Amino acid sequence: MKDMHDTTPLVLTVAERLDDRGDIMRLTLTADGPLPEVTAGAHIDLLVDTPEGPLWRQYSLAGDPADRSAWRLGILRDPASRGGSIALHQLVKAGEKVHVEGPRNHFALDHSAQKTVLFGGGIGVTPMLAMAWELHAKGADFTLHYCTRSADRMAFADLIETAPFKDRIVVHHDDSAPLDLQAALPAPDAGTHIYVCGPAGYMDWVIQTAENAGHRQKNVHREYFSADVDASGETFEVVAAQSGITVTVGPDETIAKALAREGVKIEVKCEEGICGTCVTDVLEGEIDHRDQFLTEEEREEGEMICACCSRACSDRLVLDI
Known part of the structure; x- marks a missing residue:
């Protein structure tokens, strides 16, 4: 976890x-x-x-x-x-x-990788620069693809030009030299890991293309900066097991807000299901995941929920809080 x-x-x-x-x-x-x-x-x-x-x-x-x-x-x-x-x-x-x-850190590198390919779209290059530093220090095999709209919108140029790993950075501009994703993706392999961060559409494109090409889902790592999340839905009941409190979550209410009404506080920061601050253990019930934070494996386990946006598929959820 x-x-x-x-x-x-x-x-x-x-x-x-x-x-x-x-x-x-x-x-x-x-x-x-x-x-x-x-x-x-x-x-x-x-x-x-x-x-x-x-x-x-x-x-x-x-x-x-x-x-x-x-x-x-x-x-x-x-x-x-x-x-x-x-x-x-x-x-x-x-x-x-x-x-x-x-x-x-919910987006750490897997240093068992034999090859690492980083994709940063716009502001999403920020964690990729840190990853490039760490991979370079370890002498790892990696490439960083930095995608921007145009050369005159490209930030961090001075850092990239002087970085000791600048030969491992490939810059792509949408208006002049756009990313050829099929060519940039390496062949699928258990030792190859892919990391992506940037606008949601860009990330979905990279993730879907990589998985369609045969890359294992667990080898395609992602971090969303923002998300358009619909937290509304059918009414359901939430039991806070440790607190002994039961609340009804209304159609336009989140689990965190419903519990806060009764004095049970879950810390919330992003309110979009991307930061993981509000993740809470689930003891019972079926989860309707709306977040971009948990992995598919964690969703399938059904043991955690982002209380700022996710809901219930069942009539009742029991949380370990």
């Missing part, structure tokens, strides 16, 4: 802000001493003050995981977001303090 709730409160300093191409803001965060150890694929939860109130948002670490002097983020200014990225772009300045929890 994934490590769901390993969070450590931190107050960090924005040592540098760089507004890069593609509406991407790059932040360098530092502390008074060494930062906690991380591995590639890790993310942190960043507290964002918005006009509607404080929000927690998740951002992947993009720097060298071995460098504990700073954490580096790339944050896209997304006008379609729920306000977190826009608020950060407007408010964050060098020298300010930010509140952080983490790091957590």
Whole structure:
């Protein structure tokens, strides 16, 4: 089972802000001493003050995981977001303090792989850069495909041009040299692992193409930054076994909100089923998974649910809370 709730409160300093191409803001965060150890694929939860109130948002670490002097983020200014990225772009300045929890890693590399292929679409390249650093340090066989809309929207160009693994990075621009996915995918093999992060449509394309080509599902790893999730549905009952409380979850209510009404708190951050903060153990009942966080294997086991968005197929769910 994934490590769901390993969070450590931190107050960090924005040592540098760089507004890069593609509406991407790059932040360098530092502390008074060494930062906690991380591995590639890790993310942190960043507290964002918005006009509607404080929000927690998740951002992947993009720097060298071995460098504990700073954490580096790339944050896209997304006008379609729920306000977190826009608020950060407007408010964050060098020298300010930010509140952080983490790091957590639900997207770690499998170092038993004989070959690793990384696909980063737009802002989704951030965890891939950290993975490239870690794979390079281990002398692993890997390739990073970085896909952007156009050269003038390509962030992190300076890092890519100077990276010690720059010969392993292939850059693709949709308007001039788009990704030929069939050619980029290696032949299916038990020792070959594929990682993808980026816009949902891009990720679905890479995942489906890889699986259709014969790559094993468990060898195709993914991390969603956002998801369009419909959390509505039929009414059902939830029993909080440890608390001894039973609630009815209405058609337009989530499990987490229904339980909160009765004083049973499940921590929720992304509200889209992508970060894993709200994952709760299920003791009984059939789950209607709406998240993008759990793997297919974990869904089939039926022992965990993302309480921020998923629902029940059965009339009743019993949770270990």
